[in-house]
Amino acid sequence: MISIVFFGSHQFSTPIFQKIIDSGLFDIKLVVTQPDRPVGRKQEIQMTGVKMLALKYNIPVEQPATLKNYVLPVTADVNIVCKYGLIIPESILNSAKFGSINTHASLLPKYRGASPIQSVLINGEKETGSTIMLMDKEMDHGPILSQETLAIDPNENCFELSERLAPLEAELLIKTVPDFVAGKISPQEQNHVAATFCKELTRDDGKIDWTKTAIGIYNLYRGLTPWPGIWTTWQEKRLKLLKIGLSESSVPEGKLTAVDGRLFMGCGENTAIEIFELQLEGKNAIDARGFINGFKNLL
RNA sequence: CGCGGGGUAGAGCAACCAGGCAGCUCGCAGGGCCCAUAACCCUGAGGUUCUCGGUUCAAAUCCGAGCCCCGCAA
Numbered sequence: 374m375i376s377i378v379f380f381g382s383h384q385f386s387t388p389i390f391q392k393i394i395d396s397g398l399f400d401i402k403l404v405v406t407q408p409d410r411p412v413g414r415k416q417e418i419q420m421t422g423v424k425m426l427a428l429k430y431n432i433p434v435e436q437p438a439t440l441k442n443y444v445l446p447v448t449a450d451v452n453i454v455c456k457y458g459l460i461i462p463e464s465i466l467n468s469a470k471f472g473s474i475n476t477h478a479s480l481l482p483k484y485r486g487a488s489p490i491q492s493v494l495i496n497g498e499k500e501t502g503s504t505i506m507l508m509d510k511e512m513d514h515g516p517i518l519s520q521e522t523l524a525i526d527p528n529e530n531c532f533e534l535s536e537r538l539a540p541l542e543a544e545l546l547i548k549t550v551p552d553f554v555a556g557k558i559s560p561q562e563q564n565h566v567a568a569t570f571c572k573e574l575t576r577d578d579g580k581i582d583w584t585k586t587a588i589g590i591y592n593l594y595r596g597l598t599p600w601p602g603i604w605t606t607w608q609e610k611r612l613k614l615l616k617i618g619l620s621e622s623s624v625p626e627g628k629l630t631a632v633d634g635r636l637f638m639g640c641g642e643n644t645a646i647e648i649f650e651l652q653l654e655g656k657n658a659i660d661a662r663g664f665i666n667g668f669k670n671l672l
Numbered sequence: 673c674g675c676g677g678g679g680u681a682g683a684g685c686a687a688c689c690a691g692g693c694a695g696c697u698c699g700c701a702g703g704g705c706c707c708a709u710a711a712c713c714c715u716g717a718g719g720u721u722c723u724c725g726g727u728u729c730a731a732a733u734c735c736g737a738g739c740c741c742c743g744c745a746a
Contacts, residue, residue, distance in 0.1 A: 410746085634710090654742080655742055669685085669697055670696090
């Protein structure tokens with residue numbers, strides 16, 4: 374059995390970790406995940422999903438705050454890293470017998486970085502995929518072991534795409550690792566000149582630029598749903614647009630407009646979106662109809 | 673004690689600051705108009721104004737305490 378140390382912190386890592394456990398192919402010696410952190414308005418301390426799983430299966434957990442000078446208490450055949458969230462020093466990467474393997478939710482060398490799933494949607498890509506690769510000291514830079522492509526539905530959002538990508542990635546991973554350890558795969562160097570990058574997203578990335586076209590804004594919406602979501606300002610307040618769609622209507626750019634009980638916003642180049650569900654700062658989320666009824670005199 | 677908005681009819685809002693019959697847009701029920709309608713006209717039902725206490729002749733409104741929802745922030 375192949376012994377592994379699993380590194381993961383993000384929500385996306387949880388189903389993949391589950392799959393690794395369920396496969397029964399691996400001897401999981403240790404889980405490394407980020408420290409429990411305060412979350413939400415009440416700042417309640419919460420552990421990562423990966424840690425919850427580890428506890429459930431009685432797997433030892435380490436949560437170093439930093440990996441500087443950190444030494445793994447065990448060594449394994451392979452380190453598997455899946456959205457751990459911190460840069461892992463070379464000394465740790467090289468501590469495993471066969472090295473460290475990373476999963477990345479894009480068709481590398483495209484979309485290296487922290488937000489591949491969001492970014493492909495924002496850019497309106499038609500396809501994406503999963504890549505399993507060896508890690509080196511640069512981010513998402515190592516030789517590729519395997520890759521699989523997935524077509525993107527023009528209307529799916531980040532959550533839905535993640536839900537489809539995660540099992541694909543998990544399958545590919547548990548197939549690739551044993552083959553690699555058995556020497557059946559020769560790693561392929563990435564075509565570094567073709568590399569593109571995506572940064573970590575913040576709430577500010579969800580602020581809508583109404584001079585962009587409707588399709589651009591719709592893609593932003595898809596990429597940032599459910600987090601951090603897209604928003605604009607209205608009556609000096611933050612207005613989140615929770616559910617929108619493309620529209621053929623012709624309405625003024627950047628102006629919230631009600632027509633026949635439906636809500637529209639004009640975008641660049643005479644395009645428009647329709648808003649179905651929205652939320653004003655300090656208020657609950659409501660549908661377009663309720664919004665129009667309440668703010669009729671302001672629309 | 674991180675900052676801020678809010679709780680009023682089934683939904684969304686107004687009235688609160690300067691206390692005096694609780695209102696608007698929808699929805700719902702009934703009726704009318706129409707070839708017909710989610711359109712239009714008329715009528716109606718539906719409220720412990722989050723809870724508890726205080727001030728007052730009088731509290732949705734002012735004061736105090738509590739519960740709940742939400743936007744930031746992390």
